[in-house]
Amino acid sequence: MNRPPGSLRRRLIWQLLALAAVLSLVMYLSIRAVARQAAEAGQDAVLGAAVFAIVEDLRGGPDGVEIDLPYDAFSMLGSVSQDRVFYRIDVSGTTATGYADLPVPEGAAGAAEPVFATVPFRDTDLRVAALASSVLVDRRSVPVVVALGQTRQGQEVIAARTAARAASLGLGFFALAAALALVTAGSALRPVDRLAAAVRRRGPRDLRPVDHPTPQELRPLVLALDGLITRLRTTLDRTETLIAEAAHHIRTPLATVRARAEIALRQAETPEAREALRRVIRAVEESARSASQLLDHATVIHRSERRVDDRVDLSALVGRVATAMTATAELRDVTLAAAPVAPGLVTRGDAVLLESALRNLVDNAVKYSEAEGEVSLSLTAGGREAEIAIADRGRGLSGADAAGLAERFRRGPNVGDVIGSGLGLTIVGEVAAAHGGRFALEEREGGGTCARLWLPLA
Amino acid sequence: MRQALAALGLIAALAVAPLGAVRAQGFEDDRLFPAAGPEQGRLAILSTTDTEVFAPVLQGFQDANPGIALRYTVTGSADLYALLAADAPAGFDLAISSAMDLQMKLANDGLALPHALAQPAALPRWARWQDRLFAFTQEPVGILLSRAALGDLPPPRSRQDLIALMRDHPERFDRRIGTYDPRASGAGYLFAAQDARLSDTFWRLAEQMGGLHPRLYSGTADMIADLAAGELTLAYNVLGSYAAPRVADRPDILLIEPQDHTLTLLRTALIPRGAARPDLASAFIDYLLSSAGRTALRDGAGLPPVDGAALARAPHHRAIRLDPGLLVFLDPLQRQRFIAEWSAALLQP
Incomplete structure (x- = not known):
């Protein structure tokens, strides 16, 4: 289904989708950033504790600073993730042990708390914690700096896992929002559709x-x-x-x-x-x-x-029209035979219009009958409808389309010698439509025409 | 630079043989096992495990890969470390060593290449470090005791029992105790350091041994030989996998696994940076951990393969963990400190 480019629905959907996409992206990015921060904070906590443990085990001895690396602290560094570990212990500004090329974060000296930094080291990036302290050796205070570095693979694994989860969450969120966008666009535009349908349903004369x-x-x-x-x-x-x-x-x-x-x-x-x-x-x-x-x-x-909406007694109406038209028929030597009429058939509508339609039909039938001909008029009830039939032995329709004859100013091909305006059947058709009924004109067996008018019973 | 110096110091300390004969360049053994079929590749393995012990495993690998020739070179663990830690490519594709600490340091310092295991589920997590260091055996470290020294006494079940035994019958142990000299042996240092870490009983035991004039060894072989010859009553901290076949025909020698804790050494493999054929090395590691490789290790080489279930069945077995803690005892100052303490306890006048 190809909607025109100016579709309100499409514009609404696109805008909602764009909004959902932006929100999903923002959610993904923020979850990722928070996860990254959390992973880094976790690693910092472990590194900080380990570096404190190392510093606490530094003692002043007879030969200077004694270093006793805490095995468990190192061991624990590997417990969360199997990351590589590097350390360095500086005493009085020179590296006493460890990896001398391990960078010490700036500002470590003089800080009471561990200082953290992410630094490049050899073939990788390290998170380094450094803590400065001092040790009493021979009653003199000797400054020491302990730096402990750990690769960030574990952290990256956590971050990647969280990012993957955030991405799937974002996609799910987007899919949900997209579905909601479709529903929303549909419900927002439903009144328009309903209005259009209501206007479309109206009859041509409404x-x-x-x-x-x-x-x-x-x-x-x-x-x-x-x-x-x-x-x-x-x-x-x-x-x-x-x-x-x-x-x-x-x-x-x-x-x-x-x-x-x-x-x-x-x-x-x-x-x-x-x-x-x-x-x-x-x-x-x-x-x-x-x-x-x-x-x-x-x-x-x-x-x-x-839309006059009166009760109209069809039986009386048919009788009235038959009586009224008898004189006209006799003028042309045509017998108007009204069949015994079923009594008490009532429809709702406009008596004036119905009478006008009946008169037109009887007039037509008389007009197109030969002299000595007969026009029969009957009213019967079938189901919820009343059927009025006017039949003649005239010249018939000569194949003319009955529906076409009901158009304004349209006359049959075989009526040039008879006076007529072409409006009669139009009137009948319009009256039938206005009353919710139908009108049909058909060739009669054995010659002639039969006009039928169905009207709903009240 | 400093690090290189430290490493040199370490090598000097670790590589000194009892008679002062330093093997500077030469290897203990260097053998080529030609490919059975047309040679498709050559895998150079540098190992601390004797060729005779490991040959069945090599044979098993070659049976599965007939196109591969193997060069198997045996050297000491410190030499192995020094070779691979040097900047120049050593020309080896795979390093197998029982010195867990040195292997750990190689891996930690970024000198090992990653390898994705063919069957990662087959190897427990504690038996590997990252995707660079893989343990393939778990070997308990035990005590060898001559039954003659016991007389009608029950054999000691723990270090406490042993201390009591030595205290009550010093005459049976005087000058008849053998143990590693951690100054000369990397394995001895690792065992002593881990013992000290795991329990304070070790220092009491060391004090007790120190009073009985212990004899210090740099290798298991000499210690076992002296025990078998009747010159020793007790050999402390010997690799069970190494000792068991050598005393199998000696019912008068007991191999005791102390119940308080029995260190369990993991023999590990890594692919050194600069390996020419890391693909073959990977295949060899996968073979070691495959069921065929495990069978060859257990039945052919007499080395118990890594088995989490077996470890769980023996709760006194403490596998030395592959984690950065191993770096601690490699620190030169830490080592100095430990050796000083150990000497004070064991080298009593």
Whole structure:
């Protein structure tokens, strides 16, 4: 999965990882430094004790300073680690015994406590402790300096072991932090994902304000989004209103034109004039119908946004539409046969919209039926849905895509001779969607079309 | 420079033979054991162990490595130290010595090369120092006593018993006690110093011996020979591994391991700096510590191989520890002091 370079999640993860890496490194370095110091302190303690033991065993004798090296102190130097040991004992400034080339740390003379230093010696590095003292020989005080050196291999082994442990600890810490970084980035950005999903889930006509619980940081985004939605809705409202107004304003003058044209038709004397007037009337009828359907459509859109949520008795509605449309059908010599309607089927929604959709369907069926044809209207219940079917014996769909016909201003390929705006099925589809239902148009067996509208039962 | 002088002093002190015959350049023995097959390499060993004693071990190594020729050179422990401590390369690849203190000093002073053991678990920690000095035998130091001197008395089990025996029957021991002269023998010095370190009884014993006119030796061989010849009743601080085969056919001679403490010497090997074939030397050390090498040491050379379990079974055995404490008695002033004390106790007029 390749995220775009501007991914917030990725940036967050990288920053957390970098922080964890820095912290791990700091931890590793400090543990190593502390371990080194501790190992050195341990070695210093042993060396210091041994050098004290040597000094304590120095005695004044008849022949000068007598040196009695403490075996156990030397032996113990090798007990912690098998490090090499070098020593040197200076009496009155000259080396009495031991390794004369062993460097004595500066400042040893005059200090009451052992002085420690790390010095290069032969092929290696030594930790050297030096202690100055004085011995009474023949009532005279003779200065002595004892230096004791030990290689640092044991110390380095301890330091290396600690460093290795610190390194694995640091790596473990880093791995843990990395896992936490992933989790943190995920949880920090989850509200954004949730908001995006909530906005994505909305229907195409859902222009309500975003009402989703969001963290404070996302509030400005949501407010801006709500502002945008409000402006968009206002614009849409205005457009629909404009269409409705325009349709309304066109319909009235068209009715006047039609009335006058019919009067003129009756008074016309030449067949040419009559033919011309009939054409005028037909054109005016078409325009009026378009305007009417535009108005219907605008109403549907407007009302579906309002989301009226009434109980609608479908049985009564179907009966009402059948009665209302009977006259129109008879005008065209078409029989409108309403099947016995199952009573008491109720859905929730907008009665005006549902009636508009039904009228459009029945109107279509009547319009495309031949004379002496029959349009049947039925309402049945199946499961949690009510199914309204309007079937005719008209010209059918001629293979046109039923879904395509529901688009605005789209008409079938075989309807050029029939007046229509192409808005009827659009209205039906939108009403069905607004009520959570479905709409389908299909070729009927034996010729004709069957329109089905499913609506959820309340 | 001073150190070199000190070393020279040490050598002079350690290398003086009883009759004053100092072997300046020549070695006691210098032999070549040619490779059985075509020679692939030559390993030069400088050792304090007699060729006759060590030959079975050398043979065992050559059986396992037929392409290797061995040059085996025997010399005294002080000569060995002086040769290897000198700046010039000595031409030896491996140094085997019973002088633990001198070997320790070589290793401590950085004159030994490191060697990673093939089987580190096989060697107890106390039997090596760093990865430079490896012990391969543990040899108790005991007391040889002529049964005739005891009469019907029970044999002494400790130094206290021995002191009591000498005190009660001085006539049996007068001029008939043999022990090392630590001024002349490095091993004798090491044993005496370790005895003194381990218990105060040693000084009481030394005082007791001193009153009985002891005879001083620079080597075990003469001491054992005089004991076998009946000139000595008691030989104090002899290497058991050396004495045992020589008195095996003498039921009248007892080898006593004192119960208060029996020093246990570790024979050690190291690879000197400047070795031409450290790889062969490493192989030889690994062989010494292998089970084949242990068998050859025990059965062929009569030297008890390093064995932690055996040491644990004999609690009176005190293995001399390979640690910097060994450096203490090598200090010239310390040595002077100890010799003075020892002389005061043992060399009574």
